[in-house]
Amino acid sequence: MILDTFEALAMVAAIFAILILGTTHLRTNLSFYSLHTMAIAAVTAWIANITHEDHLYLVALGVLFIKSFSIPWYLNHVIRKINIGTDGGAFIAAPLSMHLGALMLGLSFVISQQIPGLIGAPDSHVGSTAAMSILFSGVLLMLTRRAAISQIVGFLVIENGIYLFAVTQTHGMPLMIEMGLLLEVLVAVMVAGLLLFNIKKSFEHIDVSQLTDLKD
């Protein structure tokens, strides 16, 4: 099977997402996230090039600046301030969850062939496989990690998966919506970051599995 450039880039993004699963070192996680998002921005630009949908170039720029530079920079700033280097402990050991992620990639390939409406559009299978695998990686990250910051990264990875799905399957949603989404993600991360400072201040840890005071 010979991959198109954008398909290869989408796969690169999926592999970076799996690599995020492979380490509990938070700054490495963020660097991988940044590279992963860069690959997604490149996919967007490449699809804009193929389909001549010029608004996608703008979206690609937005993704690059907001999701690939600003958000990792901000989160790096947060972890430097709260002085936490690694994720305290994952429920599933990091190497194991990376292998699970790789398994999910295969699973996504099977699932993406099952999605009813997509049959008959063979050009998009690799794209949707990558997107879905990114989605699963994000979910896995949120489920297996304890540090609050990994939860944020997991959410961002899920969001990236959905975005990649939109770009490869529908060639991007309308510009206004994409820009709204970017803004929304940025604000959500800022709010979550501010909360993170407070969690560190009041609990002296950022282990979300210990946030269990509220019960019926």
Next chain:
Amino acid sequence: MNDLLYLIALPATLALLSLFIKDVKLTRKLVPVLIWWQLGIVALVLHPCLLGADRMEFISGLAVDKMGTYFILLATFVVSCCITHADYFFAAAEAHGDGYGDQQLRLFYASVNLFLLAMTSVFLCDNLGYLWIAIEATTLSSAPLVYFERNKFALEATWKYLIVCSVGIAFALLGTVFIFAASQRGTLSVPTLNISELISQAHALNFPLLRLGFIFCLIGYGTKAGIFPLHTWLPDAHAESPAPASAMLSGSLLNCALFGIWKVSSIINAAQPHSHVHQLVAILGTVTVVAASLLLLRQHNFKRLWAYSSIENVGLMVFAIGLGSGPLFFLQALNHSLAKVALFLLTGNIIQASGTKKLNKMHGVIEDCPIWALLVTLAAFAVTGAPPFGAFVAEISMLSLSMSDERWVLALIMTVAIAISFVAICAHVGKVILGPAKQGFKKFQPLRASIIPAVLVFCTFVLGLVVNTEAWSGPWSMIK
């Protein structure tokens, strides 16, 4: 375009002003007055829809139909009531010596206005993408309200609220993408996310993809609405935020998410009436009501009790959506909002005066403050759907509609569940109201704190008397 500016200008300005006005006392008086004014503006701008016009379009992608108009009015009304009561709430907190800092209050008022702005825009959206953005904006703008108390519990509740709702809503985004793909892979000339276009050309959509999109949207917006078993954030957020904020979350925020479910379910209903996947909605509603009514039985916290009652009501509204009845959905939402806001505000009063949230530490409110006891009882009856209050009309119409739809199994289960929740709530409220007073209330002003709840209870009482069952039970009558 101008009309749109009128709708959003005041909350946007107030959000900025409340951050910068130095004297918080001024903000506390000014904001309620202006939000009531905003209610007038909304009614004035949207009066064509109230008088009979089917929809008003502002710009492409932003339009409001009859149901949207009613919901905007309801949301603005709820916010005005809560913010008016908030002045008393903060004054009482100060009188008890645990007043809040100025900066904290400034942020509170700014967030309330942003929250109102976000909710107004939810109902103005005629585009699935904008709808998603607006609903996520309601989460972000209400997070500071949940975190208001600044303690560990509030922090945990806010974190859960933010993460669970954001991830849940991310699935609604995936659903939106699927629906967009459905419009591209159908026989539609131009792919679109415009809700009214999607409804009018629903037959031209690719149905399998639409179905997939619908399921994801249902899960996503359902998380935000608190459908069982995705409701985990809801009791925490409602119990830990201050009373006026809990009232707003319950009385207006949940409606936003349910409105999203209503919109996508209208699309799938137009594409294929009575599809199997749409049956899922009524079933989900029933499951939610059953689960909530069972959970209501063992509650130990006064505010969590009302949070679970909200989940039960969300189940009822989802059930109405599943029956395809817009009017009943709105009627249930209206009655729930009125009664539940009254309850949360009164509960806030009682908690402030008695200094505890625990149900087993509260007894004999009727001796300490008869008027609150009376209002709590009435509002609790109203929220459980006892006659003669408005919710009774909504629930009985819903049940009879589902009977006539030959979904009598669901109707039967629903009836039992509603009965259980009625008993549970009566038992808990009875223990709080009756018996000898134990807790010794701190200084409080019973009358000033009762005005808003009394007005709300009166409204839902009047609704129960004037609303005609016949007019509301037709599947698509009155509000289209």
